Amino acid sequence: MTNPPVFGTDGWRGRIARDLTFDSVARVVDAMAAWTVDPENRDPGDPWTLALVHDTRFLSPELAAESASRLSSRGFRVLLTDRPVPTPCASWHVASRSLRGGIAITASHNPAEWNGVKYKAYFGGSAPPATYAAIAGRVDRLLPERPGGSVERLDLAADYRAAIAARVDLDAIRRAGLTVLFDAMHGASGRLLAEIVGEGHPTRVTTIRADRDPTFGGVHPEPIPEHLGASRERLSAERFDVALASDGDGDRLGVLAPDGTFVTPHRILALLAESLTLRGRVAPGIVKTFSTSLLVDRVAARLGVPLHLTPIGFKYVAEKMLAGEAGIGGEESGGLGVSFYLPERDGVLSALLVLEAVAHSGGSFEDLLADQARRFGAFAYGRRDVRLPLPLLRRFVAELDASPPDRRAGEAVTGVSRLDGLKLELGERGWLLYRLSGTEPILRVYAEHEDPAVVARLLDQTEAALAAQASISR
Numbered sequence: 001m002t003n004p005p006v007f008g009t010d011g012w013r014g015r016i017a018r019d020l021t022f023d024s025v026a027r028v029v030d031a032m033a034a035w036t037v038d039p040e041n042r043d044p045g046d047p048w049t050l051a052l053v054h055d056t057r058f059l060s061p062e063l064a065a066e067s068a069s070r071l072s073s074r075g076f077r078v079l080l081t082d083r084p085v086p087t088p089c090a091s092w093h094v095a096s097r098s099l100r101g102g103i104a105i106t107a108s109h110n111p112a113e114w115n116g117v118k119y120k121a122y123f124g125g126s127a128p129p130a131t132y133a134a135i136a137g138r139v140d141r142l143l144p145e146r147p148g149g150s151v152e153r154l155d156l157a158a159d160y161r162a163a164i165a166a167r168v169d170l171d172a173i174r175r176a177g178l179t180v181l182f183d184a185m186h187g188a189s190g191r192l193l194a195e196i197v198g199e200g201h202p203t204r205v206t207t208i209r210a211d212r213d214p215t216f217g218g219v220h221p222e223p224i225p226e227h228l229g230a231s232r233e234r235l236s237a238e239r240f241d242v243a244l245a246s247d248g249d250g251d252r253l254g255v256l257a258p259d260g261t262f263v264t265p266h267r268i269l270a271l272l273a274e275s276l277t278l279r280g281r282v283a284p285g286i287v288k289t290f291s292t293s294l295l296v297d298r299v300a301a302r303l304g305v306p307l308h309l310t311p312i313g314f315k316y317v318a319e320k321m322l323a324g325e326a327g328i329g330g331e332e333s334g335g336l337g338v339s340f341y342l343p344e345r346d347g348v349l350s351a352l353l354v355l356e357a358v359a360h361s362g363g364s365f366e367d368l369l370a371d372q373a374r375r376f377g378a379f380a381y382g383r384r385d386v387r388l389p390l391p392l393l394r395r396f397v398a399e400l401d402a403s404p405p406d407r408r409a410g411e412a413v414t415g416v417s418r419l420d421g422l423k424l425e426l427g428e429r430g431w432l433l434y435r436l437s438g439t440e441p442i443l444r445v446y447a448e449h450e451d452p453a454v455v456a457r458l459l460d461q462t463e464a465a466l467a468a469q470a471s472i473s474r
Helices: 022-036 060-072 087-096 129-136 157-165 170-175 192-197 229-237 265-278 294-303 314-322 347-361 365-376 390-402 452-473
Strands: 012-015 046-054 077-081 099-105 114-121 150-154 179-183 204-208 242-246 253-256 286-289 307-310 328-330 336-338 380-387 415-417 422-426 430-436 442-449
Touching (some): 060 077, 114 129, 204 229, 286 314, 307 314, 314 328, 380 452, 430 452
Parallel strands (some): 077 150, 286 307, 286 328
Antiparallel strands (some): 415 422
16 A cells, blocks of 8 residues: 555555555554644543454454554553454443543455454544544654553453443343344354343343354355345244344444344334333434435434434434434444444444343334334335446436436435435435445445335436446447
């Protein structure tokens, strides 16, 4: 990596042996360290102690150990995990130990050939854009060697596990008699959910794909329908009340109903927002990102609480939570946070909150979903990522922006919103969003509607229009 690293929505990532090498990771970690102790950094917390964690990816333990050694030579006290742990573990140690920052070696939910580095800010969450801009500005500003540094290889998982267990009604979960399937997807969450719930209780947790496999079994470690085949196979062979899954670094949640149907993160956010608000566990106020369902709007309206809309990226959700404007927030990709913990995504805590909601409902997970659909209606949702030359994609979006259509897939376009990308609003029944990737030649196309057929048409028509434009430009 000769060019400066480009930071995405949450850190820097690269393809192993191409963009990501020990040298490139060293440049990123050095920049994070330089910003942490920079006199211009006014963040509170101890600047010379850093929590450093890693996931289960290829070279993650080695990259973490090398980074820890490098940091200690520059005077840092490094608290290095002794095993793979979820990235939120770093966030919890940063906040609970009053540190200025923490580092995670991870590529989150990306495919196995990727790895990367995340920086966790003093409040225990994803660094905001201004922080990553400051870090980027310090690339290749190597700190001098400094005495007094150390590397402490610690069990960082135990205290973190106890912390998230204390945030839920564990007794109610254990008494509920639920049969739970947890799919770790060979990621950093491992058997964490089962360890928290424990054995010898009416509720039991069965864990699959918990062993470390840097190839993730050949599956992209993102808990979305096409990657949860192992969970669906187990559901077809054995009865479970709910199946829960987390991604490669354990900060996202995916959910399957007992019949194997994928329950979208939109529905989970809406369900938990209602359950936690009604039980007084979170202060009124919900925050959602630009690509999240109208279902959340309906829940907020029914509860009579404020709803805040942010650009895409959990860091924007965290900003609203830090400001005290929302008690719960989430995004379409499965990240969810609550104010009584940290302004941070946490897949295992989210899983526990789902189990808590079921336990307190007195019914089943299926009952909760049916009741939600009855009272608020049902939405279909879809997303497609179209990869074409970036100039073509930019032209496509610019032309739509300059002259938005009156109709799409037979539906009237009632408004246009440009908070993060270009969204065509289809009344109170749906929308279509076009959003260019910040780092790749990809146009992300999101669609939601009460009618699943309309969602399919919206996505199909967009792909067809792009294909026609690509054919003309050849």
